[in-house]
Amino acid sequence: xxxxxxxxxxxxxxxxxxxxxxxxxxxxxxxxxxxxxxxxxxxxxxxxxxxxxxxxxxxxxxxxxxxxxxxxxxxxxxxxxxxxxxxxxxxxxxxxxxxxxxxxxxxxxxxxxxxxxxxxxxxxxxxxxxxxxxxxxxxxxxxxxxxxxxxxxxxxxxxxxxxxxxxxxxxxxxxxxxxxxxxxxxxxxxxxxxxxxxxxxxxxxxxxxxxxxxxxxxxxxxxxxxxxxxxxxxxxxxxxxxxxxxxxxxxxxxxxxxxxxxxxxxxxxxxxxxxxxxxxxxxxxxxxxxxxxxxxxxxxxxxxxxxxxxxxxxxxxxxxxxxxxxxxxxxxxxxxxxxxxxxxxxxxxxxxxxxxxxxxxxxxxxxxxxxxxxxxxxxxxxxxxxxxxxx
Amino acid sequence: xxxxxxxxxxxxxxxxxxxxxxxxxxxxxxxxxxxxxxxxxxxxxxxxxxxxxxxxxxxxxxxxxxxxxxx
Numbered sequence: 001x002x003x004x005x006x007x008x009x010x011x012x013x014x015x016x017x018x019x020x021x022x023x024x025x026x027x028x029x030x031x032x033x034x035x036x037x038x039x040x041x042x043x044x045x046x047x048x049x050x051x052x053x054x055x056x057x058x059x060x061x062x063x064x065x066x067x068x069x070x071x072x073x074x075x076x077x078x079x080x081x082x083x084x085x086x087x088x089x090x091x092x093x094x095x096x097x098x099x100x101x102x103x104x105x106x107x108x109x110x111x112x113x114x115x116x117x118x119x120x121x122x123x124x125x126x127x128x129x130x131x132x133x134x135x136x137x138x139x140x141x142x143x144x145x146x147x148x149x150x151x152x153x154x155x156x157x158x159x160x161x162x163x164x165x166x167x168x169x170x171x172x173x174x175x176x177x178x179x180x181x182x183x184x185x186x187x188x189x190x191x192x193x194x195x196x197x198x199x200x201x202x203x204x205x206x207x208x209x210x211x212x213x214x215x216x217x218x219x220x221x222x223x224x225x226x227x228x229x230x231x232x233x234x235x236x237x238x239x240x241x242x243x244x245x246x247x248x249x250x251x252x253x254x255x256x257x258x259x260x261x262x263x264x265x266x267x268x269x270x271x272x273x274x275x276x277x278x279x280x281x282x283x284x285x286x287x288x289x290x291x292x293x294x295x296x297x298x299x300x301x302x303x304x305x306x307x308x309x310x311x312x313x314x315x316x317x318x319x320x321x322x323x324x325x326x327x328x329x330x331x332x333x334x335x336x337x338x339x340x341x342x343x344x345x346x347x348x349x350x351x352x353x354x355x356x357x358x359x360x361x362x363x364x365x366x367x368x369x370x371x372x373x374x375x376x377x378x379x380x381x382x383x384x385x386x387x388x389x390x391x
Numbered sequence: 392x393x394x395x396x397x398x399x400x401x402x403x404x405x406x407x408x409x410x411x412x413x414x415x416x417x418x419x420x421x422x423x424x425x426x427x428x429x430x431x432x433x434x435x436x437x438x439x440x441x442x443x444x445x446x447x448x449x450x451x452x453x454x455x456x457x458x459x460x461x462x
Contacts, residue, residue: 043409137421171414171428176421183418186442191412193448238445245448272448274412 001162001328002145006032006128008321009148010165011135011174013040015307016293017167018118018127019058019314020321025125027322032159033119033127034150036134041115045273046306047194047223047231048114049206051106054308058315060121062104066113068226070104072096072204074382079211079371081257084379087205091384098204106206108223108231109307137177138164138289144330146288163321163331164289167314170274172295178286182295186239188278190218190304193245194233196269200262202230209234210375212367214252216240218277218304219378222258232262235275235304237362245272275304279355280348285336292317298347301355302381302388309347316343354388395439398454400432406451413443413452 008024010017013035021033048068055062073087073096088096088105096105123129136149136156148164150157166174175182202224209220217237225231234252236245243251253262276299284296292298298313299306320339329335340348361377364370381388402425413430417423418438423431430436430443435457444452 045410169411171411171424173421173424184415186416186445189412189416189446191446191448192410193408244450246450270408272408272410272412274410274415274446276415 001325002143004145004161005159006030006161007325008032008163008165009034009159009161010167011035012167012169012293012295013037013119013129013131014115014167014169014293014310015118016295016298016310016314016317017165018115018122019311020165020167020292020317021127022118022122022125023315023318024322025122025127027319027326029322029325031122031127032130032161033122034130034133034135034152036132038132039112040119040131041110041112044111044269044271045192046111047221047233048109048111048307049106049223049305050109050307050311052104053106054311055107058311060118060311062107063117066109066117067107068110069108069224070098070204071106071108071206071224072104073206075205075207076375076379076382077207077209077211077257078375079213085205086379086382086384088384089204108225135168135174138174140287144332146331162288162325163336165317165321166289166291166295167293168295170276170294170297172291174289175281175291175295178289180281180283180286180291182281182291184274184276184278184297187237188276189237190235190275190277191238191245191272192218192233192235192275192304193249193270193272194221194231195249195265195267196225196271197230197232197265197267198228199264199266200230200232208378209252209256209258210378211371212240214256215248217362218275219374220249220252220256229268230265232265233271237277275299275306277301277304277358280351284340284343285333287333287336288331290317290321290336290339298343298351301351301358302377309351312347313343316346357388395437396456396459397435397437398439398456399435400430400443401453401455402429402432403451403453406449408449410448412446412448416442416446418442
């Protein structure tokens, strides 16, 4: 295969992009990773919760540099406040706990530091990283390579590569360049708002509050955030409510069964984002191009969690591209379909099953019945003996 | 999609939290974004579906209608 400027160019330095880059570089590819931002991980659009298993799988140690707080389980509430507690410190006390010989179930991470840490790992693996570098477009060439147009500190640069990886998040422009249908329906994008607060006690659990009254189409949450802080937020499907997420969050804090606990909360940060409670993209590849992470909607459609799936997607993408390029195979759309097939086999088929479950819940027109189904599903999903395959 | 009177979006930057939800839900072609990663504010939108306004968690996107250049 001919020598180009880089074997792969990745747009987006989030967890999916940096993991793809690290794995590909470890396998010997010459990788350029770019991001238009000056500060990685910001603005924060995510709660930062991920499982210990996800880090292990991605070969990332839970460093104090980015871990805000360890978590040990879940508290799932229905609208009235009835609770299902799934505390692994009680379910498997020999394995989970804060003692040195035990381990947490997961972590809440600082996304700014986590994203920077993952990029550091990629750089140490040999990846070249350019910040303040924005993607402008790409063009497949007749020789089987492609040209990527970038703007770095106001200077336009054209580079040739085998494969462009779009890891540019839910707002992916890279996918649109290739004509992939990346925009998401209103009915499947949760409009989310969260406050980082002081003055709210937490107990090492990720607390999830269901119920149409508080978060129509989604759920509310109270997560521990380290140093005595907490994260209080929610996501709503706007086609299911006339009010915006801000109204619902105020309503939840002021009127829910947690109101006494939340009454004295003092807001330290305001964050928000769109979270797809949707199916993965049906087509995540084109000639000389693949999408990974949120850009390909690698997000759990039940929980809205996207960190684990971003890391796993990055592992799959990085290893697939290393296999493809080291085997001298052309990065045609036909050959890159193999990436999607590998992703489906390792992760995607489970996500499609979860999407079917989510769709069945929200087909129910009767609100109390739907609320009950969502509560039961959430409680079941996080149960260690769950029938659901966790992603 | 039915052709509607084009609009230009306006963003109340004081309330915008840069969440990107408006871009994620936007059916326009690539590049219909502002320098602050919101939907474009200086380019007419001929789809005018308004889903960006609806998805905004803090309702800080509004629009003004402009003359349809096709008419």
